[in-house]
Amino acid sequence: MIVVTGATGNVGRPLVQALVDAGEKVTAVSRRPSHVPDGVEAVAGDLLRPHTLAQAVSGAQALFLLTSADVHGAAADLDAVLEVARDGGVRRVVLLSSIGVASGRHPSGLEDSVTASGLEWTLLRPGAFATNDLAWAEPVRTARTVPTPFPDVAVPVVDPADIADVAAAVLLGEGHAGRTYEITGPSPVSPRERVAAIGAALGEQVRLVEQTRAEAKAQMLGFMPEPVVEATLGALGEPTPAEQRVSPDVERVLGRAARAYAEWAGRNVAAFR
16 A cells, blocks of 8 residues: 555645556555545645644555645654654654755755655755646636746756656656655746746637746745745745756656647646636
Protein backbone atom coordinates (compact mmCIF):
# COMPACT_ATOMS: atom_id res chain seq x y z
CA MET A 1 0.00 0.00 0.00
CA ILE A 2 1.12 3.55 -0.81
CA VAL A 3 0.00 6.59 1.18
CA VAL A 4 -0.30 9.90 -0.68
CA THR A 5 -0.50 13.11 1.36
CA GLY A 6 -1.91 16.23 -0.25
CA ALA A 7 -4.04 13.81 -2.23
CA THR A 8 -6.61 16.33 -3.46
CA GLY A 9 -4.11 18.83 -4.92
CA ASN A 10 -2.62 19.46 -8.33
CA VAL A 11 0.03 16.76 -7.89
CA GLY A 12 -1.68 14.45 -5.41
CA ARG A 13 -4.83 13.91 -7.44
CA PRO A 14 -3.15 12.72 -10.66
CA LEU A 15 -0.63 10.74 -8.61
CA VAL A 16 -3.40 8.81 -6.88
CA GLN A 17 -4.97 8.07 -10.26
CA ALA A 18 -1.65 6.94 -11.75
CA LEU A 19 -1.06 4.56 -8.85
CA VAL A 20 -4.58 3.16 -9.12
CA ASP A 21 -4.14 2.68 -12.86
CA ALA A 22 -0.99 0.69 -12.07
CA GLY A 23 -3.02 -1.62 -9.82
CA GLU A 24 -1.62 -0.28 -6.55
CA LYS A 25 -3.59 -0.06 -3.32
CA VAL A 26 -3.68 3.61 -2.26
CA THR A 27 -4.66 5.61 0.79
CA ALA A 28 -5.36 9.26 0.00
CA VAL A 29 -4.68 11.69 2.86
CA SER A 30 -5.90 15.27 2.99
CA ARG A 31 -7.27 17.65 5.59
CA ARG A 32 -10.71 17.51 4.03
CA PRO A 33 -11.13 14.26 2.11
CA SER A 34 -13.12 14.55 -1.10
CA HIS A 35 -13.93 12.30 -4.04
CA VAL A 36 -11.28 9.70 -4.83
CA PRO A 37 -11.14 6.94 -7.46
CA ASP A 38 -12.94 3.69 -6.73
CA GLY A 39 -10.96 1.43 -4.43
CA VAL A 40 -8.98 4.27 -2.82
CA GLU A 41 -9.39 4.89 0.89
CA ALA A 42 -9.75 8.59 1.75
CA VAL A 43 -8.46 9.49 5.21
CA ALA A 44 -8.37 12.83 7.02
CA GLY A 45 -4.90 13.79 8.21
CA ASP A 46 -2.82 16.89 8.89
CA LEU A 47 0.98 17.11 8.78
CA LEU A 48 0.79 19.77 11.49
CA ARG A 49 -0.70 17.09 13.76
CA PRO A 50 1.40 13.99 13.08
CA HIS A 51 -0.71 11.69 15.25
CA THR A 52 -3.60 12.12 12.79
CA LEU A 53 -1.59 10.17 10.20
CA ALA A 54 -1.29 6.99 12.24
CA GLN A 55 -4.38 5.34 10.76
CA ALA A 56 -3.37 6.17 7.19
CA VAL A 57 0.18 4.80 7.38
CA SER A 58 -0.64 1.62 9.28
CA GLY A 59 0.47 -1.26 7.07
CA ALA A 60 1.81 1.00 4.29
CA GLN A 61 5.08 0.32 2.52
CA ALA A 62 5.64 3.77 0.98
CA LEU A 63 4.70 7.39 1.63
CA PHE A 64 4.48 10.33 -0.76
CA LEU A 65 5.06 13.42 1.34
CA LEU A 66 3.67 16.69 -0.01
CA THR A 67 3.87 19.73 2.25
CA SER A 68 2.07 23.05 1.79
CA ALA A 69 2.95 26.69 2.34
CA ASP A 70 1.22 26.81 5.70
CA VAL A 71 3.16 23.74 6.82
CA HIS A 72 6.37 25.59 6.00
CA GLY A 73 5.13 28.72 7.74
CA ALA A 74 4.20 26.80 10.88
CA ALA A 75 7.55 24.98 10.97
CA ALA A 76 5.91 21.56 11.04
CA ASP A 77 7.70 18.78 12.91
CA LEU A 78 8.50 16.54 9.97
CA ASP A 79 10.65 14.33 12.18
CA ALA A 80 7.50 13.45 14.14
CA VAL A 81 5.63 12.74 10.90
CA LEU A 82 8.38 10.39 9.77
CA GLU A 83 8.41 8.66 13.16
CA VAL A 84 4.69 7.96 12.81
CA ALA A 85 5.36 6.62 9.32
CA ARG A 86 8.13 4.29 10.52
CA ASP A 87 5.96 3.03 13.35
CA GLY A 88 3.23 2.25 10.81
CA GLY A 89 5.56 0.12 8.71
CA VAL A 90 6.58 2.60 6.01
CA ARG A 91 9.98 1.83 4.52
CA ARG A 92 10.15 4.21 1.56
CA VAL A 93 9.42 7.95 1.47
CA VAL A 94 9.30 10.29 -1.53
CA LEU A 95 9.39 13.99 -0.64
CA LEU A 96 8.05 16.69 -2.92
CA SER A 97 10.57 19.42 -2.22
CA SER A 98 11.50 22.43 -4.37
CA ILE A 99 14.16 23.39 -6.85
CA GLY A 100 14.63 26.41 -4.59
CA VAL A 101 16.50 24.18 -2.15
CA ALA A 102 19.19 23.62 -4.79
CA SER A 103 19.44 27.37 -5.39
CA GLY A 104 19.58 28.19 -1.68
CA ARG A 105 16.34 30.16 -1.86
CA HIS A 106 14.39 27.69 0.27
CA PRO A 107 15.58 26.02 3.49
CA SER A 108 16.72 22.42 3.36
CA GLY A 109 15.18 21.37 6.68
CA LEU A 110 12.47 19.13 5.23
CA GLU A 111 14.96 17.34 3.01
CA ASP A 112 17.36 16.96 5.92
CA SER A 113 14.64 15.31 8.01
CA VAL A 114 13.85 12.85 5.21
CA THR A 115 17.45 11.93 4.42
CA ALA A 116 18.20 11.40 8.13
CA SER A 117 15.03 9.40 8.77
CA GLY A 118 16.49 5.94 8.29
CA LEU A 119 13.94 5.30 5.53
CA GLU A 120 14.70 4.63 1.88
CA TRP A 121 14.24 8.08 0.37
CA THR A 122 13.95 9.97 -2.91
CA LEU A 123 13.73 13.75 -3.27
CA LEU A 124 11.72 15.44 -6.04
CA ARG A 125 12.58 19.09 -6.67
CA PRO A 126 10.10 20.68 -9.09
CA GLY A 127 10.35 24.16 -10.50
CA ALA A 128 7.46 26.61 -10.81
CA PHE A 129 4.10 24.88 -11.34
CA ALA A 130 2.03 25.64 -14.44
CA THR A 131 -1.05 25.43 -12.22
CA ASN A 132 0.08 28.58 -10.39
CA ASP A 133 -1.29 30.35 -13.46
CA LEU A 134 -4.81 29.29 -12.52
CA ALA A 135 -4.62 32.43 -10.35
CA TRP A 136 -5.05 34.24 -13.67
CA ALA A 137 -8.33 32.49 -14.46
CA GLU A 138 -10.72 35.08 -13.02
CA PRO A 139 -9.22 38.15 -14.78
CA VAL A 140 -8.94 36.16 -18.01
CA ARG A 141 -12.59 35.12 -17.78
CA THR A 142 -13.89 38.57 -16.90
CA ALA A 143 -11.58 40.94 -18.78
CA ARG A 144 -9.24 38.85 -20.96
CA THR A 145 -6.33 40.35 -19.04
CA VAL A 146 -3.55 38.95 -16.83
CA PRO A 147 -1.96 41.17 -14.16
CA THR A 148 1.53 39.85 -13.42
CA PRO A 149 5.03 41.09 -12.60
CA PHE A 150 8.28 40.36 -14.45
CA PRO A 151 6.58 39.70 -17.82
CA ASP A 152 9.73 38.72 -19.72
CA VAL A 153 11.61 36.67 -17.13
CA ALA A 154 11.52 33.04 -18.27
CA VAL A 155 11.78 29.85 -16.21
CA PRO A 156 11.03 26.23 -17.22
CA VAL A 157 7.54 25.97 -15.75
CA VAL A 158 6.54 22.37 -15.05
CA ASP A 159 3.21 20.63 -15.62
CA PRO A 160 2.11 19.02 -12.31
CA ALA A 161 1.04 15.97 -14.32
CA ASP A 162 4.73 15.37 -15.02
CA ILE A 163 5.53 15.64 -11.32
CA ALA A 164 2.83 13.06 -10.60
CA ASP A 165 4.14 10.73 -13.31
CA VAL A 166 7.69 10.93 -11.97
CA ALA A 167 6.44 10.36 -8.41
CA ALA A 168 4.48 7.29 -9.52
CA ALA A 169 7.50 5.88 -11.33
CA VAL A 170 9.68 6.40 -8.26
CA LEU A 171 7.14 4.92 -5.85
CA LEU A 172 6.51 1.87 -8.02
CA GLY A 173 9.98 1.25 -9.43
CA GLU A 174 13.43 0.34 -8.22
CA GLY A 175 16.74 2.12 -8.46
CA HIS A 176 15.57 5.49 -7.12
CA ALA A 177 16.71 5.22 -3.51
CA GLY A 178 19.02 8.02 -2.43
CA ARG A 179 18.42 10.00 -5.60
CA THR A 180 17.33 13.61 -6.11
CA TYR A 181 15.41 14.51 -9.26
CA GLU A 182 14.87 18.06 -10.52
CA ILE A 183 11.60 18.31 -12.41
CA THR A 184 11.16 21.13 -14.91
CA GLY A 185 9.37 21.91 -18.12
CA PRO A 186 11.15 21.37 -21.46
CA SER A 187 12.15 25.02 -21.98
CA PRO A 188 12.04 28.38 -20.19
CA VAL A 189 8.79 30.26 -20.81
CA SER A 190 8.02 33.82 -19.71
CA PRO A 191 4.70 35.15 -18.36
CA ARG A 192 4.21 36.96 -21.67
CA GLU A 193 4.63 33.70 -23.57
CA ARG A 194 2.34 31.87 -21.15
CA VAL A 195 -0.37 34.50 -21.53
CA ALA A 196 -0.07 34.11 -25.31
CA ALA A 197 -0.42 30.32 -24.96
CA ILE A 198 -3.60 30.73 -22.90
CA GLY A 199 -4.94 33.12 -25.53
CA ALA A 200 -4.13 30.64 -28.29
CA ALA A 201 -5.95 27.89 -26.39
CA LEU A 202 -8.96 30.18 -26.04
CA GLY A 203 -8.78 31.40 -29.62
CA GLU A 204 -8.88 34.98 -28.31
CA GLN A 205 -6.37 37.65 -27.44
CA VAL A 206 -5.44 37.95 -23.76
CA ARG A 207 -3.64 41.12 -22.68
CA LEU A 208 -0.83 41.15 -20.11
CA VAL A 209 -0.92 44.01 -17.59
CA GLU A 210 2.46 44.45 -15.91
CA GLN A 211 2.37 44.72 -12.11
CA THR A 212 5.03 46.22 -9.91
CA ARG A 213 6.69 43.93 -7.40
CA ALA A 214 4.83 45.72 -4.59
CA GLU A 215 1.47 45.23 -6.30
CA ALA A 216 2.16 41.53 -6.82
CA LYS A 217 3.26 41.11 -3.21
CA ALA A 218 0.12 42.76 -1.86
CA GLN A 219 -2.01 40.41 -3.95
CA MET A 220 -0.09 37.26 -2.98
CA LEU A 221 -0.20 38.04 0.73
CA GLY A 222 -3.91 37.28 0.54
CA PHE A 223 -3.18 33.56 0.25
CA MET A 224 0.51 32.99 1.13
CA PRO A 225 2.68 33.61 4.22
CA GLU A 226 5.08 36.53 3.73
CA PRO A 227 8.29 34.43 3.68
CA VAL A 228 6.81 32.27 0.92
CA VAL A 229 5.71 35.38 -0.99
CA GLU A 230 9.20 36.86 -0.81
CA ALA A 231 10.83 33.63 -1.96
CA THR A 232 8.31 33.25 -4.79
CA LEU A 233 8.79 36.81 -6.03
CA GLY A 234 12.53 36.36 -5.88
CA ALA A 235 12.33 33.21 -7.97
CA LEU A 236 10.00 34.88 -10.48
CA GLY A 237 11.86 38.15 -10.78
CA GLU A 238 15.49 37.18 -10.26
CA PRO A 239 15.78 33.43 -10.83
CA THR A 240 19.12 31.83 -10.15
CA PRO A 241 20.87 29.74 -12.81
CA ALA A 242 19.58 26.64 -11.00
CA GLU A 243 15.99 27.93 -11.29
CA GLN A 244 16.40 28.71 -15.00
CA ARG A 245 18.09 25.43 -15.92
CA VAL A 246 16.15 22.82 -17.87
CA SER A 247 16.60 19.45 -16.17
CA PRO A 248 16.77 16.15 -18.07
CA ASP A 249 15.31 14.22 -15.14
CA VAL A 250 11.71 13.91 -16.44
CA GLU A 251 12.98 12.22 -19.57
CA ARG A 252 15.54 10.23 -17.57
CA VAL A 253 12.84 8.75 -15.32
CA LEU A 254 9.91 8.51 -17.73
CA GLY A 255 11.63 7.94 -21.07
CA ARG A 256 9.79 10.87 -22.66
CA ALA A 257 10.15 14.63 -22.79
CA ALA A 258 8.42 16.89 -20.27
CA ARG A 259 5.10 18.34 -21.37
CA ALA A 260 5.17 21.84 -22.90
CA TYR A 261 3.30 24.72 -21.29
CA ALA A 262 1.02 25.04 -24.32
CA GLU A 263 -0.17 21.47 -23.73
CA TRP A 264 -1.04 22.33 -20.13
CA ALA A 265 -2.91 25.46 -21.28
CA GLY A 266 -4.92 23.49 -23.81
CA ARG A 267 -5.80 20.81 -21.28
CA ASN A 268 -6.96 23.41 -18.76
CA VAL A 269 -8.55 25.93 -21.07
CA ALA A 270 -11.99 25.47 -19.48
CA ALA A 271 -10.74 27.26 -16.36
CA PHE A 272 -10.13 30.39 -18.42
CA ARG A 273 -13.35 30.50 -20.47
